[in-house]
Amino acid sequence: MVKMQIKSLIQSPWTTIMGIMLFVFAFGYFYWKINPLLIYQEQQPVFFFDSLFFKEFSLSPGGLLDWVSRLLSQFYYIRWTGAxxxxxxxxxSSLLFRRLLQQNHQHLAFSSLPFLPAALFIYLYSGYHLPLMLLVGIMASLLFALTFLLKSANLLMRILFFIPLFAVLYYLVGGLAFLFAALVIVQDLFNKNGIIASAGYLILSAVIPWIGTLGLFLLPVKDAFLVNLKLKISGLTINWSWVLLFIVLLFLINLLYAKYAARRWKAHKNNASIAFWTGLLNVFILLSCFVVILVRKNDPVKKQVLELDYYVDHSQWQQVI
Incomplete structure (x- = not known):
């Protein structure tokens, strides 16, 4: 089953080529322009291979995501491993999103669509401040959504299957689990009895975190819905729900296309002119995204301060002078 899932992620030559290109671009960008060492210097992620340290994070929803993110953040300490x-x-994350868009053999509205979240992540992680938990949590939600949506079952079984999946995911990643719920709700709105199912998912995704506040977790109700959605960055508390909404919007656009426009498009798929202009549009979208990333101007003073801090911490006095 796992091998089939992995194979499905890379079944298209176009997907493989674009995945390789994305990896090479992201690696080069983070290695040469950003330098993950400076991300580590800014965040100083504390991590211990200790049972007490692990237990501290296992007592609250989303705590394990924080623990895993801190563990992975240790790779920032070496420049190339961080990149x-x-x-x-x-x-x-891009491959997972592409597979999710194409679940049940649906058509892609644009072949560049799965790479838009990747471009956003590259942009967001260029600022040295954002912890890994946002990206890792979104990946977990995409994986759970893919697992759920690929499982064909009747209405009752789908709702019953949703309960343990959402509960486990909420415990693992906190409020980022609402991405999973939103994707499932949007998908089932277009299915038979979908309004009933979507209403059920919506109620359950609100009730399960609330139940957690009744004794399982020491959290006020308000905070239970915002765990790992509100992150403190450079002294400012930022709500990252808009990133989830962006992904859901892309999913909805592709779903609307698959349901209402794909048949009309299929009749013209062999039209060379349409194929040419569609391909050109995809290239333009991707190039525009990555040009925006490349021309982004990070705070040069901030980067210099982080570099100086790193040199001082590691007694590289020649670099300081």
């Missing part, structure tokens, strides 16, 4: 880590996670 490989970010490039690999971003590429895998």
């Amino acid at each position: 490989v880590l970010l490039a690999m996670l971003i590429t895998l």
Whole structure:
């Protein structure tokens, strides 16, 4: 089963080529322009291979995501491993999203669509501040959504299957589990009895975190819905729900295309002119995204301060002078 899932992620030559290109671009960008060493210097992620340290994170929803993110963040300490880590996670997230868009053999509205979240992640992780938990949590939600949507069952079985999946995911990643719920809700709106199912998912995704506040976790109700969605970055608390909404919007656009426009498009798929302009549009979308990333100007003073801090911490006085 696992081999089939992996094979399905890379079944298209176009997917493989684009995945390799994305990985190479992301690696080069983070290695030469960003330097993961400076991300480590900025965040100083504390991690211990200790049972007490693990237990501290296992007592609250989303705590394990924080624990895993801190573990993975140790790869930032070496420049090339940090670049490989970010490039690999971003590429895998793109492949997961592509597979999710194509679940049940649906058509892609644009072949560039799965790579838009990847471009956003590269942009966001260029600022040295954002912890890995956002990206890792979104990947977990995409994986759970793919697992759920590929499982064909009647209405009752789908709702019953949703309960343990959402509960486990909520415990693992906190509020980022609402991405999974939103994707499932949007998908089932277009299925038979979909309104009933979607209403059920919506109620369950609200009730399960609330139940957790009744004794399982020491959290106020408000915070239970915002765990790992509100992250403190450079002294500012930022709500990252908009990233989830962006992914859901792309999913909805592709779903609407698959349901209502794919048949009309299929009749013209052999039209050379349409194929040419569609391909040109995809290239333009991708190039525009990555040009925006490349021309982004990070704070040069901030980068210099981080570099100086790193040199001082490692007694590289010649670099300081």
